[in-house]
Amino acid sequence: MSILRLEHVYKSFGKLDVIKDLSFSVSEHAVFGFIGPNGAGKTTTMKMILGFLKPDAGEIYVCNEKVIYGNTKTNRYIGYLPDVPEFYGYMRPWEYLQLCGEISGLSSAKIKDKTDELLHIVGLDGVNRKIRGFSRGMKQRLGIAQALLNDPILLICDEPTSALDPIGRKEVLDVLSVVRDKTTVVFSTHILSDVERICDSIGVLYQGKVVMQGKLSELKNTYRQESVLIEVEDKSQVSLLEKEIGKLNAVSQIDVFENSLKVTLNQMDLINNAVLELVIKHNINLKKYEVLEPTLENLFMELVQ
Ligand SMILES: Nc1ncnc2c1ncn2[C@@H]1O[C@H](COP(=O)(O)OP(=O)(O)O)[C@@H](O)[C@H]1O
Ligand SMILES: [Mg+2]
Incomplete structure (x- = not known):
């Protein structure tokens, strides 16, 4: 089931068209990374999901109920952490949670239990x-x-990790991946490595639309560039290897560096053995043989360029 669904949402501020025909959905128990550069409209989108901002057009559904601008009932399903959360500095953490629980109308017993647990x-x-x-x-x-x-x-x-140092980021990401058992998580970020660490699905917001959406593993497969990196001990062997590998049918491109070659292939399965046979035949000392995985950063750069 989809927990969140946006359908053809538009939002402008004056002449600035921030969101232009935005559609995406998030399924139950996903950890969804909402990716976009600064100013892409992530916060704007989140505020529309919460009914704090009114879309110019389009519809948003939370748990299949339509979000209504103003005091939307769908917010009873949502927990929200804004980009710059405000706290009462004189309170201690349990006092703060107790206050929030009282404002939400929870019983004292429930507040005590939840405060300890959380x-x-x-x-x-x-x-x-x-x-x-x-x-x-x-x-x-x-x-x-x-x-x-x-x-x-x-x-x-909303950008829970952006202002943090690496340790702080890791701690927050760990918390988000633990709570996925209890809830569906949507978090925005411009830090792609955070997304790779904990998200199973993503949506990339670029120029007002989601330009790439889906399961991270499937996206990596779809956009996979079949290539291997071959590093040799003796750099004088690089040109020999280049010449020999160049004769293989399934090779589409070879990039040569100091001690290594990046070989891009049309068909991965066929080539590995053929390349390794050449290595043995010519008695080449390998330092590294690596099948290159696409990173989210590769995918992102490919998309936005
Ligand atoms: N209330 C507003 N009035 C005018 N422009 C706004 C308002 N809120 C956001 N914007 C503009 O909309 C764009 C998207 O902002 P925002 O949603 O905050 O981006 P992000 O969260 O992805 O960094 C930015 O250019 C920002 O300046
Ligand atoms: Mg923002």
Whole structure:
């Protein structure tokens, strides 16, 4: 089932057309990476999903219910962590969650249970300091705990890792991948390595539309460039290898570097053995033989160029 669905959504600010015919969907229990460069319209899209901004056209559905601008009922399904979360600095983490629980109308017993459980999940159990002294990463993690208080079906986080150092980023990503068992996660980012680390599906927002969407593994297969990198010990053997590999039918391109060759192929299965046979025949000392996997960065650059 799709937990979130956008259909032909448009949004302009004055003359600036930010979102132009945006459609995508997110299925249950996915960790969906909503990727786009700065200014692409990620925050704008999230605010429309939450009913804080009104689309100029198109429709948005959360759990198959239509999002209505203003006070949308669909928000009872959603936990939201804004890009710059605000906290009361004089509170301690459990006090803050308690306040949020009270505002949401949870019972005291439920607040106690949820507070313990969530502080544990985000790694802040036992932290009794005031929020004022928290690092940015700790604040993001507390924000995720707050967004999970109401057991949302959909957790939306707006660039939760962007302002963090590598350790802070890893901690936040770990939390997001743990909570996927409880909820569907949509998070926006411009950091492609974060997406590769935890997302199973992605949507790439570029010039107002989603230009690439789907399961990350399937996308990598579709866009796979069949190539291998061959590195040799003795650089005088590079030109010999280039000449011999060039005679093979299934080779479409050879790039030569100092000690290595990048061979691009039409058909992977046929070529590996043929190349390795050449290596043995000519008594070449291999340093490395690597089948090159496409990275998300390759795919992204290919798309936007
Ligand atoms: N309330 C607004 N009024 C005018 N322009 C806006 C407003 N909100 C966002 N924008 C513009 O819309 C574009 C997309 O912004 P945003 O959704 O914040 O991008 P992202 O979150 O992907 O970085 C930017 O050019 C931004 O300046
Ligand atoms: Mg933003």
